[in-house]
Amino acid sequence: MDSLDTMRAFVAVADAGGFAAAARLLGLSPPAVTRAIAAIEERIGTRLLQRTTRVVRLTEAGTHYLVDCKRILAEIAEAEASAAGSHGEPAGQLAVTAPVMFGRLFVAPLVFDFQARHPRVTARLLLVDRVVDLVEEGLHVAVRIANLADSSLSAARVGWLRRVVCASPGFLAAHGVPVRPGNLEGRDSIAFGGGVSPPGWSFPVAGRTETIGVAHRLTVNTADVAVAAAVAGRGFTRVLSYQSAAEVAAGRLVIVLEDFEPPPIPIHIVHPEGRRASARVRAFVDYAVERLRAEPSLQ
Incomplete structure (x- = not known):
């Protein structure tokens, strides 16, 4: 095998979790795949896989090598597609991640419609409420609701979200409408976060930040439950404005307290x-940016 074939064999073993399964995927014999991995490890001088009788696991070096192999093989496939004249037609797998509720409401419909337009995609x-490393997890596009730190990622801003305090009309009728953040002190509330009640809610008041000690009678880790x-x-x-919009x-x-909301996110x-993105990634990013910028609830 040449270097590219051994890379493909290594990726197959890592993805399949074993030599026999990788051999079936590649149409090779298990000994041929074993020799390919041994050749890579001998060539680079380090162990990439830990082998036991039951399972094959990546070493730390193997984890990093897998990321590089997948990137190199994807770039080669893209170059071949470009040379064949198919670079402009979106095709292949598109992997997208977003926060759970935002993804369900806004990103999933985008993906459905994009696939309807481009049936070869x-x-x-992946909908998760955490920041995902795109390269390590093999993802192409992410929606991030945050002020971004400097990084090598290409980014396009598509909207803003407010952080709003809200309650039911019946609750407000029974307990009163707050006119300043201090009116929330000790009032019943539902905390939305990672499962641990925050110490209070912070508001900008007269040029400074004021933290109010509300009474968290319930703490949940999903926005839809907090809203319910x-x-x-x-x-x-x-919650964020889109989470309570409906x-x-x-x-x-x-x-309530719209005059005391923090700056939007x-x-x-x-x-x-960046500019080296595949046709499908460029097409999806352009489509997603246009659609999300036209969404009134995100502006």
Whole structure:
């Protein structure tokens, strides 16, 4: 095998979790795949895989090598497609990640419609409420709701989100409408976060930040549950504006303290390949940017 074939064999073993499964995928014998991996390890002088009778695991060096192999093989495939004249037609797998609720409401419909326009594109959509390393997890595009730090990622801002405090009309009628952040002190609330109640809610007041000690009667780790609890009259909750938009529009929640909201949070589409991005990634990014910038609830 040449260097590229041995790279393909290594990727197959890593993805399949074993030599026999990789051999079946590649149409080779297990001894041929074993020799290919041994040749790589001898050539670069380090162990890439830990082998036991039951499982094959990547070493630390193997993990880094796998990322590089996948990148190199993808670039070669893209170069061959370009030489064949198919570079401009979106095709192949598109892997996208986004926060769970935002992904369900906005990104999944984008992916569905994009595939309808480009039937040669297959898609993988990873919805998680954490920052994902695109290269390490084999992803092409991410939606990030945050102020971005400097990085090598290409980014396009597509909108803004407010952080809003809201409650049900019935709760406000029973307990009063707050007119300043201090009115929330000790009031029933629903905390939305990583499962640990925050010490309080911070607001910009007269040029400084004021932290209010609200009473978190319920702490949840998903925004939809926090919103549902607020609709049920369990107290105030603080979420991003899109997360409560449907209930606000239906009159089941009311936003309060709008004059004391922190600066809005930007929404970005990011991807790691810049101008070298494949046709499918460039096409999806352009499509997603146009669609999200036209969404009134994100502006």
